[in-house]
Amino acid sequence: MIINNHFIDYRMDTREILNKEFSAQDFAKELPYAEMLNRYKDIACNYARMENAIAVLSDLRTNTSYLYYGGFAQMLDSGKCGTEGKVSSIWEEEIFSFIHPDDLADKHLQELCFFHFVKRQPKKRRAHYYLTSKLRMRNGTNSYIPAVHRIFYISAPTDDTLWLALCLYTPLLFDLPSKCLIVNSTNGQMEELDKQNNAKILSGREKQVLSLINKGLTSKEIAGILSVSIHTVSRHRQEILGKLQVKNSIEACRVGKELGMI
Structure with a gap:
């Protein structure tokens, strides 16, 4: 229990830091957010349909998430396969409940590290990168199965803020060379997300x-x-x-x- 409590506290500390850093961003007040948001909601929905992924699009400006449940949700026995949802939070707690507690703690820390990595990139190159990591998710028989989590941070069009986060959950189809990798989707280069970055x-x-x-x-x-x-x-x-x-x-x-x- 001591170990488990350690991980829970660790997770919450990391989430608090992420919340503060997301909310500290100076978002512009007048932008065509609604029109652009609808475009990215369509993209998230299409990922769920075409890859059978569970897709979560989080609006860091309004603290809102849009969830799209593809076929992978059926493996988890969530009862939401083929449905959509909206929550007043950037944290998809229902999906988190399927992730192994140890992997969930790692996931939040990885997102914090990747957030800093993306913020350091020139704005025109930020869309080149996504983070992919292995984790374990609980299925309908209460067994943990290997899965892949990918996250993309999406910049606002006219300022330096990271406005949206797109998370995708899919089965692990083939093993990754490392537990967590930063991928440059324009040239296929990969590097481990480690403390050196x-x-x-x-x-x-x-x-x-x-x-x-x-x-x-x-x-x-x-x-x-x-x-x-x-x-x-x-x-x-x-x-x-x-x-x-x-x-x-x-x-x-x-x-x-x-x-x-x-």
Whole structure:
């Protein structure tokens, strides 16, 4: 139970971070959101029909999700094969209930890491990438079967925000070379989603400062250890908060640990 509780807490912490980072985005107020949303809803629906996938389109701006249940839902015995739904949340809890708890914890952390990866890409290249990962989902006989989860982040048309997230759940038809991969769909290149990608968010010096902050040191003490001025330490602190999109050092340390920086 201790292990299970650890994973539940870990999952919730990661979801809280994702919620904060999604909501902190500065979405434009006047855009043809409705027209574009309908276009992407059609795309999600077609994935469900053509791939028999369970497709979830989440609107990060309005905290709403649209669910489309293809043939894979019948394997899970969800009773919703061929149906559609809408929930006032970006978290598809009903689908999460079929995912192995350990894999669900990993899934949320992977999405957080991939969110940072996509945000670092030039806007014109963001649509090139999606994340694919293996997980276990419970079927109608209460056995876990291998499945694949893919996620695409979709940018808003006129600003720097990531507006939509499209998640697809399908059976695992062939084994993947790694549990979790970033795929460039334009050239087929794949790379593992690991801590090295996320470590690039902060500079080497910023990671040093964050590590010392995590140990409870004051700016004056950090300045003495690194042989720099307090002003320089303060500047590094502000850069860390901005890059990790958090409001204080406590949150920065928590995100840093989640992303493997400290």
